[in-house]
Amino acid sequence: MANTKEFFLNVTQRIFSNWTALRMAVEHGMGSKDRAVDFCPYITDVIYMNDDFSSDDLAVELEEYMDREFQTELQDNSAKEIAEILMNFYHYCHDGYEETAKAEMNKLPQLQPWILSRDEIKQRTSNLRPINDDSSSDSEEENGNSMETAATNASDWVEVKTRRKK
Known part of the structure; x- marks a missing residue:
């Protein structure tokens, strides 16, 4: 190592x-x-x-x-x-x-991310890559809401963000 x-x-x-x-x-x-x-x-x-x-x-x-x-x-x-x-x-x-x-x-x-400094959180989230998921429902898009997710290669942690259409 x-x-x-x-x-x-x-x-x-x-x-x-x-x-x-x-x-x-x-x-x-x-x-x-x-x-x-x-x-x-x-x-x-x-x-x-x-x-x-x-x-x-x-x-x-x-x-x-x-x-x-x-x-x-x-x-x-x-x-x-x-x-x-x-x-x-x-x-x-x-x-x-x-x-x-x-x-x-x-x-x-x-x-558990509560113990990470702001810099460490930024560093870990900057390494996120988008997951292409076309399974979002039509009703979500009609309501102007869709979910965007991203995950790291190193862990199972997934960040979920709400994206609203205006």
Whole structure:
């Protein structure tokens, strides 16, 4: 894998975007979305700068960040679970198990876009390609409404836009 740190950052984003404690902290105003977005590269850097980091060390770091940046005390053992998953991926990347890392990433839940920065959202949506679908109903077009869809090659995510005729 040419750039393991970039791959690992993508894994971290995917995991954090599905972490209920983090999402709830943002949704309930305990911390900003920007802090959640920054959390991903921060943890990636912490792990890559400390070769002898254990999952227990990482769990402590996750808990401290959540407490410091989101005024959230975790009591559900999720930091330990997240730390173990991240450390497994780090070892796959560090030890050169590219196929295992990719296979395990495919088992993770899909990336939730709430954790992406505006620039990342723009970058991902600029790579959308139109899907030609002639199955729109005549009644939609008569009412002046039609649906336009686009999807990326890399995921199953589909953006649906309403287009109104004037």
